[in-house]
Amino acid sequence: MIWNSATQFFAMGGYGLYVWGAYAVTLACLAVEPVLALQRHRAARRALAAEGDSP
Amino acid sequence: MSTSWRFFRFASPAAFYPLAGMLVPWFGVVAAVLAAVGLYLGMLRAPTDATQGDAYRIIFIHVPAAWMSMLLYVVMAFWAAIGWAFNARLASIVARAIAPTGAMFTFLALWTGALWGKPTWGTWWVWDARLTSELILLFLYAGFLSLVSAIDDPRRADRAGALLAIVGSINVPIIYFSVKWWNTLHQGATVSVAAAPKMASTMLTAMLLMTLAFWAYAFAVVFTRARAIVLERDRHAGWAQASVRPPASAAAPGMQT
Numbered sequence: 058m059i060w061n062s063a064t065q066f067f068a069m070g071g072y073g074l075y076v077w078g079a080y081a082v083t084l085a086c087l088a089v090e091p092v093l094a095l096q097r098h099r100a101a102r103r104a105l106a107a108e109g110d111s112p
Numbered sequence: 113m114s115t116s117w118r119f120f121r122f123a124s125p126a127a128f129y130p131l132a133g134m135l136v137p138w139f140g141v142v143a144a145v146l147a148a149v150g151l152y153l154g155m156l157r158a159p160t161d162a163t164q165g166d167a168y169r170i171i172f173i174h175v176p177a178a179w180m181s182m183l184l185y186v187v188m189a190f191w192a193a194i195g196w197a198f199n200a201r202l203a204s205i206v207a208r209a210i211a212p213t214g215a216m217f218t219f220l221a222l223w224t225g226a227l228w229g230k231p232t233w234g235t236w237w238v239w240d241a242r243l244t245s246e247l248i249l250l251f252l253y254a255g256f257l258s259l260v261s262a263i264d265d266p267r268r269a270d271r272a273g274a275l276l277a278i279v280g281s282i283n284v285p286i287i288y289f290s291v292k293w294w295n296t297l298h299q300g301a302t303v304s305v306a307a308a309p310k311m312a313s314t315m316l317t318a319m320l321l322m323t324l325a326f327w328a329y330a331f332a333v334v335f336t337r338a339r340a341i342v343l344e345r346d347r348h349a350g351w352a353q354a355s356v357r358p359p360a361s362a363a364a365p366g367m368q369t
Contacts, residue, residue, distance in 0.1 A: 058156055066155075070166035075231050079170045079224040083177070086216050087329060091140075094336040101343035106356045108347060 125342040126351040132335040139332035143325045150321030158314040170228040176323040178221035182284050184214035189281040192274035204270035209338035215253035241290035242298035252280040
């Protein structure tokens with residue numbers, strides 16, 4: 058561990074805004090994209106099931 | 113003979129669908145574990161850079177995102193070309209499933225690059241060769257996505273998309289070699305196969321782990337999206353209908369149809 062405190066870690070040597078701005082947007086994208094893909098898959102399964110019920 | 117037969121079996125959407133479904137959770141777990149170890153090394157163990165301070169820590173997502181943006185484009189163009197040349201539907205579907213993920217990694221490479229450029233170069237953006245060609249990559253992904261969604265007939269759309277993807281692939285070597293061919297503000301390659309890496313080993317390990325994490329992530333998301341597209345396209349096929357409902361024997365015991 059190279060940090061002495063959590064404050065020091067979050068400050069990132071004064072570059073906190075840049076570093077965490079990059080990480081926050083990356084995390085948001087990587088969290089949202091799988092949800093969208095899963096929703097699309099679920100919607101496809103629902104549409105398929107509905108079609109089978111009323112041919 | 114039997115080996116090639118087995119390989120081509122998975123070129124059928126009916127065989128791909130369950131196989132991909134089985135692999136997705138594993139790729140997800142691998143991505144999460146690699147990212148956890150990579151971030152631990154990169155954010156908590158790697159030393160502060162002598163010239164850039166802690167701003168350099170953006171490298172652990174910037175370089176992997178930029179590599180993935182180029183790799184995914186090449187893979188997308190490859191499968192689009194296979195789908196066109198051999199009339200292989202699944203290959204075209206995989207190409208379409210890759211495009212949004214590739215576009216997202218391109219955006220992330222540009223975003224993290226801007227946030228790294230401001231404190232180190234003093235500017236969010238310059239029109240130098242590396243940054244401009246990466247922006248063109250984003251436009252190529254966007255062009256591919258809008259082209260295939262604008263054409264109603266799916267196979268015609270696949271062929272049009274394949275043409276765009278193949279022509280656009282000339283941009284990938286331009287991005288890669290831009291820092292050599294032109295005098296750019298962007299630095300040259302830190303890691304290359306031809307020379308020893310110019311960075312501390314903890315930093316390098318963290319960066320490579322994050323790259324593998326992004327790669328496993330891309331597999332998980334692309335396979336999930338490909339499964340959705342397969343169902344959307346094969347909705348009249350018997351196997352697709354069967355995949356969304358329990359086996360007939362379990363649903364209606366004793367009923368003969």
